[in-house]
Amino acid sequence: MSQLPLRGWSRLLARRDIGILLLIAVTTAVVGFMDSRFISLDVWLGIFIRSAPTMIVACGVMAVILTGEIDISAGSLMALLAAVMGLLISQSKAALSLWIGIPAVLALGTAIGTGTGLLVSYGRVPSLVATLGLMTALRGLTTIVMGGKNIDGLPPALQDAAKRGWFGVPVSVWVASLVVLMTSLLFYRMPLGRRIYAAGSSPASARAAGLHIQRIQVFTFAWAGFLTAVATLVDVPRLPWIESGIGSDLELLVITCVVVGGVSISGGRGDLSSVLAAVVLMTMIRPVLTFLDVGEMGEKWTRAIQGVFILLAVIADQISIRFLWRKSAKVRR
Amino acid sequence: MTPAPDSDQSPVNRARFDQQSADQQQNSDSGPFRKSIFHDSGFRWWHEVAVFVLLVLVLMVAQELVPGFLNPRSQLLLSRHVWEMALISLGMMLIIITAGIDLSVGSTMGLCAVAFGVSFEMTSSILLSCLFCVLTGFGCGALNGALISRWRLHPLIVTLATYAAYRGIAEGWSQGHSWSGFGASFSQLSRGRLLGIPYPGLTFFALTVIAAIVLWKTPAGKHLSAMGYNEKAARFSGIRVDLNRFLLFCISGTLSGLAAVFYVARFDTAKADAGEGFELDAITAVVAGGTSIFGGRGNVIGTILGLLLIHETRQFVGRYWGIEELKSIFVGGLLISFVLIYQFLRPSGQRV
Numbered sequence: 067m068s069q070l071p072l073r074g075w076s077r078l079l080a081r082r083d084i085g086i087l088l089l090i091a092v093t094t095a096v097v098g099f100m101d102s103r104f105i106s107l108d109v110w111l112g113i114f115i116r117s118a119p120t121m122i123v124a125c126g127v128m129a130v131i132l133t134g135e136i137d138i139s140a141g142s143l144m145a146l147l148a149a150v151m152g153l154l155i156s157q158s159k160a161a162l163s164l165w166i167g168i169p170a171v172l173a174l175g176t177a178i179g180t181g182t183g184l185l186v187s188y189g190r191v192p193s194l195v196a197t198l199g200l201m202t203a204l205r206g207l208t209t210i211v212m213g214g215k216n217i218d219g220l221p222p223a224l225q226d227a228a229k230r231g232w233f234g235v236p237v238s239v240w241v242a243s244l245v246v247l248m249t250s251l252l253f254y255r256m257p258l259g260r261r262i263y264a265a266g267s268s269p270a271s272a273r274a275a276g277l278h279i280q281r282i283q284v285f286t287f288a289w290a291g292f293l294t295a296v297a298t299l300v301d302v303p304r305l306p307w308i309e310s311g312i313g314s315d316l317e318l319l320v321i322t323c324v325v326v327g328g329v330s331i332s333g334g335r336g337d338l339s340s341v342l343a344a345v346v347l348m349t350m351i352r353p354v355l356t357f358l359d360v361g362e363m364g365e366k367w368t369r370a371i372q373g374v375f376i377l378l379a380v381i382a383d384q385i386s387i388r389f390l391w392r393k394s395a396k397v398r399r
Numbered sequence: 400m401t402p403a404p405d406s407d408q409s410p411v412n413r414a415r416f417d418q419q420s421a422d423q424q425q426n427s428d429s430g431p432f433r434k435s436i437f438h439d440s441g442f443r444w445w446h447e448v449a450v451f452v453l454l455v456l457v458l459m460v461a462q463e464l465v466p467g468f469l470n471p472r473s474q475l476l477l478s479r480h481v482w483e484m485a486l487i488s489l490g491m492m493l494i495i496i497t498a499g500i501d502l503s504v505g506s507t508m509g510l511c512a513v514a515f516g517v518s519f520e521m522t523s524s525i526l527l528s529c530l531f532c533v534l535t536g537f538g539c540g541a542l543n544g545a546l547i548s549r550w551r552l553h554p555l556i557v558t559l560a561t562y563a564a565y566r567g568i569a570e571g572w573s574q575g576h577s578w579s580g581f582g583a584s585f586s587q588l589s590r591g592r593l594l595g596i597p598y599p600g601l602t603f604f605a606l607t608v609i610a611a612i613v614l615w616k617t618p619a620g621k622h623l624s625a626m627g628y629n630e631k632a633a634r635f636s637g638i639r640v641d642l643n644r645f646l647l648f649c650i651s652g653t654l655s656g657l658a659a660v661f662y663v664a665r666f667d668t669a670k671a672d673a674g675e676g677f678e679l680d681a682i683t684a685v686v687a688g689g690t691s692i693f694g695g696r697g698n699v700i701g702t703i704l705g706l707l708l709i710h711e712t713r714q715f716v717g718r719y720w721g722i723e724e725l726k727s728i729f730v731g732g733l734l735i736s737f738v739l740i741y742q743f744l745r746p747s748g749q750r751v
Contacts, residue, residue: 367568
C-alpha cells in the first residue's frame with residue numbers, strides 16, 4: 067500500500083502502524099480514566115515482558131509469511147524446545163552446563179526450521195500442510211520426551227536472568243529489542259531482506275531476476291525456527307516448571323499479530339513496525355480485561371476477541387485498499 | 400511453449416493446460432518435458448491403489464500384532480470413533496477440491512455443542528436442541544462463506560480467525576460449564592443400529608452417495624474441480640464461483656453441526672472442547688485420500704480409503720503401544736509423507 071502515490075492525509079491513512087498506535091493510545095486513555103492504576107510503569111513493564119516472546123517469534127514468522135508461505139508450528143516447536151532444554155540443563159536431569167545447553171537448543175530449533183524449509187521448498191509440500199503436520203507431531207513428541215511429567219530445577223542463573231534480568235528489566239525484553247533491531251536491519255538494510263520481499267510479491271519475476279526462491283524459503287523457515295528457540299530460552303525459565311502445554315496457541319497469537327499488523331498473507335507486503343505495534347495491542351487485551359474488572363468470566367472471551375481482531379484487520383485491509391486505490395488514481399491523473 | 404498433452408478441449412482440461420504451461424515457464428530448472436511416468440499411462444487411480452495397498456498392509460500387521468483386531472465386532476466397536484470425523488471430512492473434501500481450506504470445523508463443533516447444551520437447558524426438548532445445533536453450524540459456515548466469497552478474503556486466514564473466534568465464543572458462552580443427562584433415547588442416536596450399522600454411519604454413507612453423484616454425474620461436480628484447477632478460467636467460463644464457494648462453506652458448517660449432535664450423543668456431554676483437533680484429522684484423511692491440496696483433483700472413494708487408513712492406524716497404534724501421543728505423531732507424519740508422495744506421483748507442472 068505504501069508504494070501507492072498518495073498525498074497528505076491519505077498517506078497517513080495508509081500506514082497501519084499509526085492506526086494501531088492510535089488504537090493503543092485510545093484504549094490506554096479510556097482504561098486509565100476508569101482506573102488510574104493502569105497508567106503505571108509496572109503495568110506497562112508487565113505488558114512488555116509478556117509481549118517479548120511473541121515479538122521474537124513474530125519476527126521469524128513474519129519473514130516466512132512475507133515469502134507467501136505460512137508457519138503454524140511455532141507453539142509446538144517451543145514446547146519441544148522447552149522440554150529438550152529442561153532435559154539438558156535441569157539439575158534434576160542431565161545438568162549440563164549452560165554453555166552446552168543453550169547452543170544445543172538454538173541448534174535444534176534452527177535444524178527443525180531448516181527441515182521444514184527443505185520440505186516446503188524442495189519437497190514442494192504446501193507450507194500449511196507441512197507445518198500443520200509438524201504441529202501435531204511435535205506436540206505428541208514433546209509429551210513422550212517428557213514422559214508425562216513436569217520438569218523443574220532449571221539452573222538459578224537462567225531463572226534469575228529471566229525473572230530479574232539487568233537493571234530490573236528481564237532479559238527477554240533486552241533480547242527482544244536486539245532481535246527487533248536485527249530483523250529490521252535484515253529487512254530494510256540487507257539484500258537478503260529485499261529478496262524476501264521480492265520472492266513474496268511476485269515469485270515469477272523474482273525467479274526471472276535470478277533469485278533462488280527455494281534458498282530464500284529455507285532461510286526464512288530456519289530463521290523462524292532459530293527465533294523460536296531464542297524465545298524459548300529467554301521466556302520459559304520464567305515459569306516455575308516446564309510442562310508439555312507450553313506455547314499452546316502461540317502460533318495463533320503470532321499469526322494474529324502478523325495479520326493485524328497488515329502483512330499480506332499472500333506475501334510481499336507489510337512492515338515490521340506495524341507488526342510490533344500489533345503485538346503490543348494483542349498482548350494488552352488480557353490486562354485490559356483484568357482492569358475493566360470483568361473477572362473470570364471475561365478472561366474466557368480472550369480467544370474470541372483475538373479471532374474478531376483478525377477478521378476486522380483483513381476486512382479493514384480490503385476496504386482501505388479499495389479506498390486508497392481510488393485516491394491514488396486521482397493523484398496520478 | 401510446449402504443446403498440450405491433453406487433446407481434450409473441455410474447459411476443465413483447458414484450464415489445466417493454462418496452469419501447466421504457466422508453471423512450465425516458471426520451473427525452468429525442472430525442464431518443460433519432465434513428465435511423470437504414471438501420468439503417461441493414462442491410469443488415474445494410482446493414488447487410490449497406493450492407499451489401498453497401504454491400508455491392507457496396516458491391517459495385516461495389526462492383525463498379526465493385536466489378535467482379534469480384524470474381527471467384525473471389534474471393528475464395529477472401534478468405528479464409533481470415526482463417524483464424526485468422517486462427516487466433517489466429506490465437507491472438507493469438497494472445499495479442498497476447489498483449492499480452499501476450512502480450519503474452523505473443530506471450533507464450529509465446539510460452538511454447536513454449547514448451543515445444544517444451552518438450548519436443551521432452556522427448552523429441554525431434544526429435537527429443538529438438535530435443530531438449533533445444526534442451525535448454529537450452518538450459521539458458522541455461512542459466515543465463513545460470506546466473508547470468503549463476498550469480500551474475496553483468503554479462506555486460510557478467514558477460517559483461522561473463525562477457528563479462534565468460534566472456540567472463543569464457545570468458551571465465553573459456556574464459562575467452562577458442561578451439560579449432560581440428555582436421556583437414554585438420545586444416546587441411542589449414536590449407539591443404535593440399523594442393519595448392523597450405527598446411525599451416524601448410515602448418515603455418512605447416505606451423504607457420501609449424494610456427494611459421489613454430485614461430483615461424478617452433475618455439472619456442479621465439474622464446476623467444483625474447474626474452480627480448483629483455475630479459478631480465473633472458471634469465472635470466465637461462466638461458473639458462479641462465489642455462489643458455489645459460499646454454498647460449500649455452508650455445507651461444511653452444517654456437517655460440523657451434525658457431527659456435533661452425534662458427538663454430544665456419544666459422550667452424553669455438551670462442552671466447549673468438543674471436536675478439538677478434528678480439523679487436522681479431517682484434512683489429513685482428505686489429503687491422504689488423494690485429494691490435491693492445490694485443488695482440482697479428488698474423489699469420494701479416495702476420501703473413504705484415506706479415512707479408513709487414518710482411523711485404522713490410530714486405533715492400531717493406540718491399542719498396540721497404548722500411548723495416546725504416538726497417534727498424533729503418526730497422523731502428522733502420514734499427512735506430510737502423503738503430500739510428498741503425491742508430489743512425486745503427480746503429473747509435472749500441476750502446482751499452485
